[in-house]
Amino acid sequence: MPSLDATSSDSWRSLYPFASREMQLDGSRYHYVDEGAGAPLLMVHGNPTWSFYWRNMILGLRDRWRTVAVDHLGCGLSDKPAHYPYCLQRHIENLTAFVERLDLRGVTLMAHDWGGAIGLGTALKLSDRFTRIVLFNTGAFPPPYVPRRILACRFPVLGQLAIRGLNLFARAALRMAVLDHPRMTPPVRAGLLAPYDSWAHRVAIWNFVRDIPLTKRHPTWQVLADIEAGLPTLANRPILLGWGLGDWCFNTTCLERFQQVFPRAETHVFADAGHYVVEDAHERLVPLVADFLTRHAGD
Numbered sequence: 001m002p003s004l005d006a007t008s009s010d011s012w013r014s015l016y017p018f019a020s021r022e023m024q025l026d027g028s029r030y031h032y033v034d035e036g037a038g039a040p041l042l043m044v045h046g047n048p049t050w051s052f053y054w055r056n057m058i059l060g061l062r063d064r065w066r067t068v069a070v071d072h073l074g075c076g077l078s079d080k081p082a083h084y085p086y087c088l089q090r091h092i093e094n095l096t097a098f099v100e101r102l103d104l105r106g107v108t109l110m111a112h113d114w115g116g117a118i119g120l121g122t123a124l125k126l127s128d129r130f131t132r133i134v135l136f137n138t139g140a141f142p143p144p145y146v147p148r149r150i151l152a153c154r155f156p157v158l159g160q161l162a163i164r165g166l167n168l169f170a171r172a173a174l175r176m177a178v179l180d181h182p183r184m185t186p187p188v189r190a191g192l193l194a195p196y197d198s199w200a201h202r203v204a205i206w207n208f209v210r211d212i213p214l215t216k217r218h219p220t221w222q223v224l225a226d227i228e229a230g231l232p233t234l235a236n237r238p239i240l241l242g243w244g245l246g247d248w249c250f251n252t253t254c255l256e257r258f259q260q261v262f263p264r265a266e267t268h269v270f271a272d273a274g275h276y277v278v279e280d281a282h283e284r285l286v287p288l289v290a291d292f293l294t295r296h297a298g299d
Contacts, residue, residue: 012191016055020077023101026094028079031071036062039131039297040104043069044095044122046113046138047208048170050076052191053112053278060286065108065293070098072118074204076195086207088114088220092121099126108132108293112278113250114208116140117227124230132296133239134289135258136277137250141228142221144253146212149176153209163209164202167193177275179246188279231261238296239265242285244273266292 018033033051035058043054051069058067071078072091084090095118099107107130111119116138123130153159153169162168174189175181196202213221239262243255259265268288273280 010190011187012052012194015187015191016052018055018058022078023098025097025101026073026090028073028081028084030073030079030094030098031077032098033058033067033069034102035067036065038065039106039108039293040066040068041108041110041293042099042104042119043067044109044111044115044119045069045072045075046111046115047075048173048196048205049113049192049276050195052076052194053276054110055191056282057110057278057286057289060282061290061293064290068102068104070095071195072204074207080201080203082200082203084203086204087211088117088121088223091118092125092223095119095122096125099129105129106131108134110134110136110289111138112136113138113275117224120231120234121223121227123234124227127233130234131237131299132293133234133237133262134242134292135239136242136285137244137247137254137275139250139254139257140224140231141257142213142216142224144257146214147249150209150212150249154212159209160206163206164199167196167202169205169209170196170202173276176248178280179244179272179274180280183279228261235262235264238292238299240289240292241265241267242277242281242288243267243269244275244277244280245269245271246274246280247277249275 021034022029022031045053050071054069061067074080074086109119109123109130116135117140120140174184211220270281
């Protein structure tokens with residue numbers, strides 16, 4: 001395991017009572033959680049979270065399904081190489097290799113934030129292995145807008161100092177990504193921040209922000225455009241969209257884009273939840289997801 005901030009509370013560990021697993025992937029250690037048995041639920045996180053974000057889903061679903069939650073390279077308890085091509089295409093390639101190595105089939109994709117593009121990109125490459133899709137406050141298309149507070153993080157020197165030096169991106173999310181602030185107890189805050197305890201360990205957070213394409217000249221623009229073009233081929237699968245309406249980043253514009261391309265999708269919105277909708281509303285989301293999976297068990 002990577003070293004964790006000695007000044008942070010270890011109380012988060014009781015919230016994450018899972019056996020750590022790993023595989024060598026792309027020359028580095030790729031950490032994941034694999035709990036339960038049955039049809040696999042592949043949980044794909046975004047930035048600046050890690051598999052800890054899915055802990056309540058894992059605890060609520062592992063008695064009936066196989067819950068698999070990854071940590072992208074540079075994130076969570078995976079290795080964080082200093083010199084690595086942290087970009088959407090590489091994250092998709094890594095997740096594709098992971099699914100193939102574990103030979104996951106009949107997979108339900110569960111994705112949030114950047115995990116939507118990474119997970120859906122993988123589902124398009126391995127479409128015969130994915131049967132259902134559950135998306136939470138995410139996107140998988142060239143950004144229709146970029147909030148000013150995200151743009152401010154991209155300044156070459158100041159942005160990197162803020163994100164990697166002061167950890168402002170991850171720390172700000174503890175308040176700006178949720179509406180129910182009392183839920184962000186000290187153990188939850190410590191858990192979300194634990195793997196990102198130094199300049200070196202925040203390398204992927206910075207690179208995720210840098211990888212947001214603002215123009216067509218950015219290589220990730222085309223990757224996202226190709227994913228968007230392929231989304232209609234997934235529309236025949238059972239799909240659930242769970243959205244926190246208090247999200248100032250992946251707001252209802254993103255939700256409506258998915259509803260257009262997935263017209264048969266079930267949609268559940270939460271006016272009292274923000275971007276970290278699984279933090280704000282997990283008591284309601286877990287039974288909704290369980291019911292969705294049960295109803296579509298044979299699909």
